[in-house]
Amino acid sequence: MRKPASSFLVAGMTLACVCFLVACHRAERGSEAKADEIPSARVATAQRGNIAHTLSLAGQFQPYQVVDVHPKVTGFMVKINVDIGDRVRKGQTLAVLEVPELSAQLKGAGFEMEQAKDDLLRTQHEIKRAEATHAALHADYERLLEAAKAEPGLVAQQELDDAQSKDLASESQVDAAKAAADAAREHTEVAHADKDRVQALQNYTNVVAPLDGVVIWRYADTGALIQSGTNSNEQDIPIVRLSESGLLRLRMPIPENDVQFVHIGDEMEVRVDAIGRSFTGKIARFTRDVNFETRTMETELDVENQDLSISPGMYANAQMQLAHADNVTTIPVEALVLKGDQQIVYSLDSDNRIHIRNVQVGLRGSKLAEIKSGIEPGDRVVLGGQENYTEGEHVLPILSQGIASEVVHESGGVIDMKGAAEENDGGAK
Incomplete structure (x- = not known):
C-alpha cells in the first residue's frame, strides 16, 4: 500500500516542475517580444568644445625693397x-x-662767386662814399639857405640853386649806389647757387x-x-x-573664398623648412584685389631678418586661422536635419523619448557643428535615420563616443621640401 503512494508523490512533483518551466519560458518569450518592439537609435551627447577652420598656404619670401x-x-x-x-x-x-668736366666747372663757379663777392664789396664802399659826399653837399646847401634867410641878398640866388642841385644829385648817387649793391648781392647769391649745383654734381x-x-x-x-x-x-x-633683405615680405596667395577672413594684424604660423625655423607673423597688408586668372588675393607678412638667415626666394608654409568658435556647444553634423529653412535635431529626454527641437547653428566643421540655441551640453541627440522616428516615440539609445572639438584644415597649396628632396634623390639614383 505504501509503494503506490510514493509513486503518486513523485509524479506530482515532476508535473509541478514542468509547469514552472513552461511558465518561465512563456514569460521570457513575452519579455523578448516587448523588447523587440522598441526601436534602437544611435545617439551622441552634446559637449562643450572648439571649432576652428585653418588655411595652409605656400608663400615665398621677397626683399622688402x-x-x-x-x-x-x-x-x-x-x-x-x-x-x-x-x-x-x-x-x-x-x-x-x-x-673731368665737373672739376673745371666747379673751379669756374668758384671764381665767379669770388668775383661776385668782390663786386658786392665794391658797391658797399661806393654807398659809403656817395653817402659821405651827399652829407657834405647837403650841409653846404643848408648853411647857404640859413644865411640867405638871415640876411636877404647876402647869397646870390644862383649860388643857392647850384648848392641845392648838387645836394639832390648826391642823394641820387646814394640811391644808385644802393641799387648797384642790391644787384651785386643778387649776383653773389646766383653765383653761390651755381657753385652749390656744380658741387652737388661733383659729390654725385x-x-x-x-x-x-x-x-x-x-x-x-x-x-x-x-x-x-x-x-x-x-x-x-x-x-x-x-x-633690402634685413626685412622681408612673405607673399602668399589667399583663395577667393577665404578673402573675407583676412584682416590686418591677424597672426599666421610660418614654417621655413629650408632652415628649420618656425615663427609667428602678422598680416601687414593685402592687395584688396582678386587676380582674375588665379582667383587669389596677394597677402604679405613683414618678417625681420637681421641675421640674413632667410634668403629672398625661399619658400615657406604658413597656416592662418580663418574662423573659430571657442567654448561652445558642439554636436555631430549627422544630428542636423534641414526642414525647410530651419535646422532641427531629434533629442532624447530622460525617459529615452524623442523630442524634435529647432536649433540655431553657428560655425560648421566637417564633423561638428556649433549650436547657439536649442541644445545644451549633456543633451543627447539622434545620429542619422531621423526620418524613422516620431515625436514622443520611446527608443533604445546606443551611445556613440564622439569628439568635442575639431580643427578643419583647408589647403591653398603647400611646399613639401622633404618630399621634393626625396624625389630629387630618387631621380639621381
Whole structure:
C-alpha cells in the first residue's frame, strides 16, 4: 500500500516542475517580444568644445625693397668698393666716378662767386662814399639857405640853386649806389647757387647706398663709362642692384573664398623648412584685389631678418586661422536635419523619448557643428535615420563616443621640401 503512494508523490512533483518551466519560458518569450518592439537609435551627447577652420598656404619670401643704383652724373668708373653678397649700410660709398668736366666747372663757379663777392664789396664802399659826399653837399646847401634867410641878398640866388642841385644829385648817387649793391648781392647769391649745383654734381661722383641691404648683382667694372640715371633711357645700366633683405615680405596667395577672413594684424604660423625655423607673423597688408586668372588675393607678412638667415626666394608654409568658435556647444553634423529653412535635431529626454527641437547653428566643421540655441551640453541627440522616428516615440539609445572639438584644415597649396628632396634623390639614383 505504501509503494503506490510514493509513486503518486513523485509524479506530482515532476508535473509541478514542468509547469514552472513552461511558465518561465512563456514569460521570457513575452519579455523578448516587448523588447523587440522598441526601436534602437544611435545617439551622441552634446559637449562643450572648439571649432576652428585653418588655411595652409605656400608663400615665398621677397626683399622688402629692391633698388637699381644709378649715378646722377655720367663718368668713368674709378673704383668700385662692393661685390655681390656684400652687406652695405645706407650712405656707404659703393663706387667712385671721374668727371673731368665737373672739376673745371666747379673751379669756374668758384671764381665767379669770388668775383661776385668782390663786386658786392665794391658797391658797399661806393654807398659809403656817395653817402659821405651827399652829407657834405647837403650841409653846404643848408648853411647857404640859413644865411640867405638871415640876411636877404647876402647869397646870390644862383649860388643857392647850384648848392641845392648838387645836394639832390648826391642823394641820387646814394640811391644808385644802393641799387648797384642790391644787384651785386643778387649776383653773389646766383653765383653761390651755381657753385652749390656744380658741387652737388661733383659729390654725385661718389655713388652711395640709398638703403641698408645686400648687393645681389654687380653690373659695372673699373674703367667703364657709366651713364647717368636721370633720364628714361632703359639701356642705361645701373652700377649695382641692392636688396633690402634685413626685412622681408612673405607673399602668399589667399583663395577667393577665404578673402573675407583676412584682416590686418591677424597672426599666421610660418614654417621655413629650408632652415628649420618656425615663427609667428602678422598680416601687414593685402592687395584688396582678386587676380582674375588665379582667383587669389596677394597677402604679405613683414618678417625681420637681421641675421640674413632667410634668403629672398625661399619658400615657406604658413597656416592662418580663418574662423573659430571657442567654448561652445558642439554636436555631430549627422544630428542636423534641414526642414525647410530651419535646422532641427531629434533629442532624447530622460525617459529615452524623442523630442524634435529647432536649433540655431553657428560655425560648421566637417564633423561638428556649433549650436547657439536649442541644445545644451549633456543633451543627447539622434545620429542619422531621423526620418524613422516620431515625436514622443520611446527608443533604445546606443551611445556613440564622439569628439568635442575639431580643427578643419583647408589647403591653398603647400611646399613639401622633404618630399621634393626625396624625389630629387630618387631621380639621381
